Amino acid sequence: MGRAKLLLALVSAGLASSFTNAQLPESVNKFLEPLNGIVQYNIETFSGTDLVSRRTFPGNQLNTGSAVWALNLVTKPVPGQPDAIDVTAGFTLQKGQATATAVSISIDFGQWSRTNYVMVPAVVYNGNRYRSIGNGYNPPYPKDMFYNPQAPLTISNNPRLSVEEGKPAVIELQTGNAATPAMCFLAATTKKGFILLTEQQTKFGNSGLTISENAAQDSSRFAVSAPAVRKLAPGFGDFHKSGDKAPDWNAGDAVSIHFRLYVFNAQNIPALLVKFNQVRKQVTGPNQPRNQLPMSKYLQLATTICSNNFVTVPVGSYYLPENNKDFQLGWVSGMMNSYPMLALNNETERKRVAAELDFVVAKLQGKSGYFYGGIKAEGELRGDKPNPYSVQLTAMVRKNSDALLWFMKHFLLFKEQGHQEMIKVEWEEAARRLAMAFVNTWKKYGEFGQYIEPETGEVAVFNSTAGAIAPAGLAIAADYFKQPAWLQVARDAANYYYNRDVVKQGLTGGDCGDISQDANSESAYGFLESLMAMYYYTGDKSWLQKAEVQAALCATWALSYDPVFPPNSEIGKLQCKMAGAVWASIQNKHAAPGICTASGDYLFRLYRATGNALYAELIRDIQHAHAEAVNRPPGHITTNNLPGSSMERIQPSDAEGKGSIGNFINTRNSWTETNGMLMALELPGIYVQTDKKKLVVFDHVEVRVIKSDNKQLTIEIKNPTAYDANVAVFAETGAQAQKPLPYTAFVQWPKVGVKAGETKLIGINTKGKVVIQ
Structure with missing residues (x-):
């Protein structure tokens, strides 16, 4: 399906409200071409959680009759990552008012296949496209699951794409449902991977993550909205009314959705998973663990x-x-x-x-x-x-x-x-x-x-x-x-x-x-x-x-x-x-x-x-x-x-x-x-590879190398917590690290006592022996 036909098909399928967004800056759409994807930027109005209208920006301005909206797009390449593009979509209400309105970015994919692997971390795997049973926590198994090697993999009532052919489906989530605010898929036929990373929140609260599929299951939409406006919120094997609410806007109000897209070669599902592991923190940024409890x-x-x-x-x-x-x-x-x-x-x-x-x-x-x-x-x-x-x-x-x-x-x-x-x-x-x-x-x-x-x-x-x-x-x-x-x-x-x-x-x-x-x-x-x-x-x-x-x-x-x-x-x-x-x-x-x-x-x-x-x-x-x-x-x-x-x-x-x-x-x-x-x-509290000067800290202490020579490393251990610590130190060479570790190796790790608030120096010689200085 060509790109113009894709847009027309999406309109017909109810997955797009217009196809004039082809006039928008083409950098993102060009980036999505290998997946036959087209991005849209939308204004959505609601009655409660029912979608009343979705209007798509034809350019950098949208006039709805009662309001004038401006769209400011900033697209940037990601240094060192030619398979990624960084996008910030800024939405501003320039004139008028808007009630119960959310904004969204959506990417529509043609040449879609129900065999594509779809993953949202911690909540959707393989589209959750499996037989579903029950309507609540830990449902009883139907009789056909017993003593039946042919029984299909069966899940509880979770957000999912349709296991049956010829049925549309929608997965409505908020970023709080996911271990990483992300949506991913592997295109089974073209061997391309797709990852969308975004942030948890805007000023409106948690954002929405939506994946929809048409009845023919040959086109799909992946969308991020600010805020999340779901009809139903997923529970523990069931659903309940979300209580989500789209905000009211006055002239001058603005919000931005920041997201990053990856399109890359991926021969199989493992390749997609490995790529996701490499990039999962790149939009939310490094986390900040606290040292509190040795x-x-x-x-x-x-x-x-x-x-x-x-x-x-x-x-x-x-x-x-x-x-x-x-x-x-x-x-x-x-x-x-x-x-x-x-x-x-x-x-x-x-x-x-x-x-x-x-x-x-x-x-x-x-x-x-x-x-x-x-x-x-x-x-x-x-x-x-x-x-x-x-x-x-x-x-x-x-x-x-x-x-x-x-x-x-x-x-x-x-x-x-x-x-x-x-x-x-x-x-x-x-x-x-x-x-x-x-x-x-x-x-x-x-x-x-x-x-x-x-x-x-x-x-x-x-x-x-x-x-x-x-x-x-x-x-x-x-x-x-x-x-x-x-x-x-x-x-x-x-x-x-x-x-x-x-x-x-x-x-x-x-x-x-x-x-x-x-x-x-x-x-x-x-x-x-x-x-x-x-x-x-x-x-x-x-x-x-x-x-x-x-x-x-x-x-x-x-x-x-x-x-x-x-x-x-x-x-x-x-x-x-x-x-x-x-x-x-x-x-x-x-x-x-x-x-x-x-x-x-x-x-x-x-x-x-x-x-x-x-x-x-x-x-x-x-x-x-x-x-x-x-x-x-x-x-x-x-x-x-x-x-x-x-x-x-x-x-x-x-x-x-x-x-x-x-x-x-x-x-x-x-x-x-x-x-x-x-x-x-x-787990060791401190792990050291002496010849490579490699230092990894798992315990709640702060550690740095003070000096090194051919005989030993000298490291400083600071205990910033309110508790005395007895820190296990495991030191070895890079060559020793190539030998698998016995299950009981921890019994032999030396311990270094560091009192609350204390800083201590230790030496580690080339054989891994620890000497307190």
């Missing part, structure tokens, strides 16, 4: 909470994984929060960890080798998904994947601490049986599924990336138990998930117990764990290439900037810098402090192996956003709970209503405390 102080606070939550109940003894006395395995802390307690390396906690492992092995393992997902304190087993066809309880594949990984990590840590004699034969046999259950499932079905029956080993629900972490656990188990065939299964499974889910769909999902098979962050980060495990145990650098793509997908889930929250909200009052908060899923439209449930040390491992600073920056952001959510009385109250507690809600969107934006939920979540403990342990 990692060692957090570890002290959180392990105190966990230690005091060790219970003995009728069914057994364990660290509480929730706010009640029931036990849940994996996912949100069960047999995960025991790991940092073991890392404390004291006899009391070591015996408690052993008691929890005894309980898990004795009470939760089914005949197949798989484990049940939970058990009540009185001893009744809990199923994870109601099964309409069988009396057999189901369990999450995700929980079993976690169980295998954390069994193995516990064993490795016992050995590293010199307490291998405490590892019981029963524990090892349980882990061996679990690994074999995964191997058997793979051999029978060629996938791990989403839900299984622990007694029979049957897959109850197929599809999703619920087994994202399973290859990591299998790889460690293969080495530990000397079973090379297991490593081959891990290799095959990792390749399967990478090709089916990442390369072909640009998403991973379905490994949370409270969503359907929706795209989510937990599977994304969990799969990166597996890819780095494959690199560790095979030495094959092709896994690093896959891991870099996966890390880019992970980055789409993390806030890339410090959002502006309502000034009277709890987060607003504390002036929290929340870049790095990790969004949950396309159903659960909120961010959270940290990764559920992991330190993200695989990002650090990937940084060591590649030298790409983006991965170190991402994990630094995640760590610092976590600290912002930690309850620190008296001046930093987030949970109204124990010092060191935290909770899972950082809410930049109105998915739970406009009053929820920026407000914490006054409770605590064990899993957010657990991932904080893990970050404090498994």
Whole structure:
């Protein structure tokens, strides 16, 4: 379709109000030619949230009869980036008045295809063009999803393009819904990528992000509006009236929309994801993490909470994984929060960890080798998904994947601490049986599924990336138990998930117990764990290439900037810098402090192996956003709970209503405390490559190189916080960084004590030894 015909077709399809904008300065339109795209600048009037009219600027002025508008366009090339153009569209009401009016820029694309991959970070993946069920949080599965390998990937009721052919669709969002204010797509036929980046707000508040598609699904529109005026706001698997309101204008009122466009060659979805990771901060700019809570102080606070939550109940003894006395395995802390307690390396906690492992092995393992997902304190087993066809309880594949990984990590840590004699034969046999259950499932079905029956080993629900972490656990188990065939299964499974889910769909999902098979962050980060495990145990650098793509997908889930929250909200009052908060899923439209449930040390491992600073920056952001959510009385109250507690809600969107934006939920979540403990342990506070003078800081201290010579580096560590810090320092050469890091390497990192407000000098010799000066 030619460009003139495109405009005419867009008018006919209702996606454009005129085609005279071809007279506008052509720099942006010329830039968009490879995608057959045309930009328009619009004035939109509303009745409530109903669009009454859309008028498009034919040039630099628009007369609506009751008002005269001026458009001032400033387009700039982006230095060093020939595939980008920077645009600021200034709208001014020169004469008259305008009620209930918004302004927008829209880009209309012809030669569109429903096979194009569409992504809005943290809320839309592959256009969310999948079967949808329910109308609310965690909808029940229809019967056709059980025992059916052919059941399609199924999501809850989220903003989406039509899964059916011949139907129009519109996705209405505001910038607060996205981890980065961005809209992206990959043109499947022309192999071109498109990224639009914009800012969170104008003076009218959060801007709107809209993607619409005509009934023929051969043209689309991507629009940014100031402000957002949506009919419906997306919630947790449902929609509600947005309450958005377009502002009234008087003569002289003005507003600008700033955006940047990228059009680039992209052979596949991975290429688009990698490009997005490279540019995601380029419009919002560098974020400003605050150093407030040393990692060692957090570890002290959180392990105190966990230690005091060790219970003995009728069914057994364990660290509480929730706010009640029931036990849940994996996912949100069960047999995960025991790991940092073991890392404390004291006899009391070591015996408690052993008691929890005894309980898990004795009470939760089914005949197949798989484990049940939970058990009540009185001893009744809990199923994870109601099964309409069988009396057999189901369990999450995700929980079993976690169980295998954390069994193995516990064993490795016992050995590293010199307490291998405490590892019981029963524990090892349980882990061996679990690994074999995964191997058997793979051999029978060629996938791990989403839900299984622990007694029979049957897959109850197929599809999703619920087994994202399973290859990591299998790889460690293969080495530990000397079973090379297991490593081959891990290799095959990792390749399967990478090709089916990442390369072909640009998403991973379905490994949370409270969503359907929706795209989510937990599977994304969990799969990166597996890819780095494959690199560790095979030495094959092709896994690093896959891991870099996966890390880019992970980055789409993390806030890339410090959002502006309502000034009277709890987060607003504390002036929290929340870049790095990790969004949950396309159903659960909120961010959270940290990764559920992991330190993200695989990002650090990937940084060591590649030298790409983006991965170190991402994990630094995640760590610092976590600290912002930690309850620190008296001046930093987030949970109204124990010092060191935290909770899972950082809410930049109105998915739970406009009053929820920026407000914490006054409770605590064990899993957010657990991932904080893990970050404090498994990430170094300061990382140094001595020969390259490379310095990366994850802890809440300020560090700089004072001098260097052939014998040592001298660095200055300043602790600007109100707490004494015990900073882990990991130093090595660039050559040493090419060797994968053992899982328990953190045990050997030396610690440097730096009191609150103190500045200290340390020397690091060429062998990485730390000397306090």
